Amino acid sequence: MKSLGMEQTLPPYEVLPTGMNMDELPRTTTTTAVTVEEEQPPPRDHLVWSLFTTLYGNICCLGFLAFFFSVKSRDRKVLGDRSGALSYGSTAKCLNITALVLNITAVVIVIIVLAVVFSAASHYGRG
Secondary structure, eight states: OOOTTOOOOOOOOOOOOTTOOGGGSOOOOOOOOOOOOOOOOOOOOOHHHHHHHHHHOOGGGHHHHHHHHHHHHHHHHHHTOHHHHHHHHHHHHHHHHHHHHHHHHHHHHHHHHHHHHHHHHHHHHOO
């Protein structure tokens, strides 16, 4: 029974010279190496994360850039270019992380500034 992609080619058939016996020939065995490639998971493009970064935290346009690289990563994945998809996906991930850190830092700074302003206003308001 033959399965698709599993056909083997046989070595060419040679006729034995007259007067030669099969027992006189050297015995050799040949092995064929079978390479089994593990199916790797598809590369991540971080498209949803980039979309949320674009909509809710687009500081210094990093969210838009992350979204751009995510779309490029998805395009590469559809075309079958695994290395290109990994590269663009990694860039999108780094941009998303940078935007997230900058957004968290900006929120913390705003909260601290507001707390200081309200604290100073209430201190001066007392008298």
